[in-house]
Amino acid sequence: MIGHGRLDVVKSSVFLALSLVWVTSVASAQEPAKPLYVLEDSYLRWRLLPAEQAYLSIDGKHLKQYVEDLTAISRRYRDHGHPQFWGRITGTEADAENAQWLLDKFRKIGLSDVREQSLDLPPQWVPASWSVSASASGKTVALESAQPTSTSPGTPASGLDLEAVDVALASEGDLAGRDLRGKAVFFYSADYTSRQAPISDYAIKRIGDRGAAAIFVIVGLPGNLRTQFYPVGSTVPTFSLGLQDGVAIRDLIGQSRGGQPPRVKIRLDVKTVPNLKTATVWGSLPGTGDETIFVVAHRDGWFEGATDNASGVATMLGLAEYFAKIPREQRRRTIHFLGTSGHHDNSGMTGHWLADHKEMFAKTALIINCEHTSAEQLVYRGGVIRRTNTTVPLRWYVGGSPRLEQIVVKAYDAFGVATYAEPEPSAGGEMGPYYQLAPSLQLIEGNLYWHSDRETAEVVPPTGLAASTRAYAKIITDVNQLGLKDLLRPQATEARR
Ligand SMILES: [Zn+2]
Numbered sequence: 001m002i003g004h005g006r007l008d009v010v011k012s013s014v015f016l017a018l019s020l021v022w023v024t025s026v027a028s029a030q031e032p033a034k035p036l037y038v039l040e041d042s043y044l045r046w047r048l049l050p051a052e053q054a055y056l057s058i059d060g061k062h063l064k065q066y067v068e069d070l071t072a073i074s075r076r077y078r079d080h081g082h083p084q085f086w087g088r089i090t091g092t093e094a095d096a097e098n099a100q101w102l103l104d105k106f107r108k109i110g111l112s113d114v115r116e117q118s119l120d121l122p123p124q125w126v127p128a129s130w131s132v133s134a135s136a137s138g139k140t141v142a143l144e145s146a147q148p149t150s151t152s153p154g155t156p157a158s159g160l161d162l163e164a165v166d167v168a169l170a171s172e173g174d175l176a177g178r179d180l181r182g183k184a185v186f187f188y189s190a191d192y193t194s195r196q197a198p199i200s201d202y203a204i205k206r207i208g209d210r211g212a213a214a215i216f217v218i219v220g221l222p223g224n225l226r227t228q229f230y231p232v233g234s235t236v237p238t239f240s241l242g243l244q245d246g247v248a249i250r251d252l253i254g255q256s257r258g259g260q261p262p263r264v265k266i267r268l269d270v271k272t273v274p275n276l277k278t279a280t281v282w283g284s285l286p287g288t289g290d291e292t293i294f295v296v297a298h299r300d301g302w303f304e305g306a307t308d309n310a311s312g313v314a315t316m317l318g319l320a321e322y323f324a325k326i327p328r329e330q331r332r333r334t335i336h337f338l339g340t341s342g343h344h345d346n347s348g349m350t351g352h353w354l355a356d357h358k359e360m361f362a363k364t365a366l367i368i369n370c371e372h373t374s375a376e377q378l379v380y381r382g383g384v385i386r387r388t389n390t391t392v393p394l395r396w397y398v399g400g401s402p403r404l405e406q407i408v409v410k411a412y413d414a415f416g417v418a419t420y421a422e423p424e425p426s427a428g429g430e431m432g433p434y435y436q437l438a439p440s441l442q443l444i445e446g447n448l449y450w451h452s453d454r455e456t457a458e459v460v461p462p463t464g465l466a467a468s469t470r471a472y473a474k475i476i477t478d479v480n481q482l483g484l485k486d487l488l489r490p491q492a493t494e495a496r497r
């Protein structure tokens, strides 16, 4: 009896504990606690030392307005007949509009030689429209979050009607013995920040090699995000899928086990559009000598592209404003500001043009790539994405002399730019094709919403914009105290001897 009684106590306390957990989780899911501050005004910020007060004129809230302007261009494009594949898409009216917007800003700031260098694009991949739905035993689910990976092949006009299979994580073990030929294959990925071919250790390739007719990667972030992937090298229609849709299709597949497997209907109308144009937007601040500094920011972006790369363009404009106020005789080197065509369309027109014109960098002391300079730290916790009052740490690259490296490290420290512990060994992103042609550096990082329809201005902290931009301004100032040869990478100095 006593034993029984004890067990009852244990049982009831377990029950109590479970119901408390349940109550707590339901309560937090339904009614988050009332915020005690306005987040936009309350991100952690760095207090500057007296010697750094000059950089206070670089104002995060002001720069944030540029991010708002650029994201509005994306939304306009979406609302003008492009509801599925949208953003500041290269070669489209959104490209032309943001080029004009930037030319206007450059002129207002007072840059010289403000001009648009037109560039002919190779034929562009345009997913004009698509739909994906799954059905089993009379039940149909529309997979609204499906987004084709960049350069994915389309389907025949009549679409595809395929058997759906779920391969879990698409590891070798998950795929062993499975017949994927001619099927629509779904896999789940916890590789949350990848929007690239290597996701889940090249799962898309593993599935493609086994003859799948369509591939779906379920991005395991809470909610039902649309995510835009870079090309994944797949030869069949390939899509990313939000978690909600991903769970729905996996449930459908699981529940029909032993009976008729679900069918997936896929229609993807892809056009290849020739004769489009893009541009590099140029503006300069002349210095006293013949040496140069390049500040670049890519203008394109998917969806609202608030971090990628409205933040970078805002940073570039912040630098232009800061140095435009400094008298020319105090500016040692000419600074060229470039709004580049970008790389999301895979052509990287500006980048390749610059790489083909090495002479541009013959007397270049520094290239700064302004790319993804601010993003709120989002935390995946308890099944939801939680917001925070701080920025993500940024990946960083610096290529130059040890003195340049120290200038950079000190500037990030002075302005509170959080970074990864070690720098990157090379510079990915927009300046990839030409970063080795001169001393160069960048900060670059997105958050969990990177390349998704949630990457809005709301999650671009003004404090992050201020910190990155001030650090870059200080770096340019400090670099201008040094001669060109004191900035070069050690091996570059060797080569020039
Ligand atoms: Zn991007």
Ligand SMILES: [Zn+2]
Binding pocket: 298, 308, 309, 371, 372, 429, 430
């Ligand atoms: Zn980018």
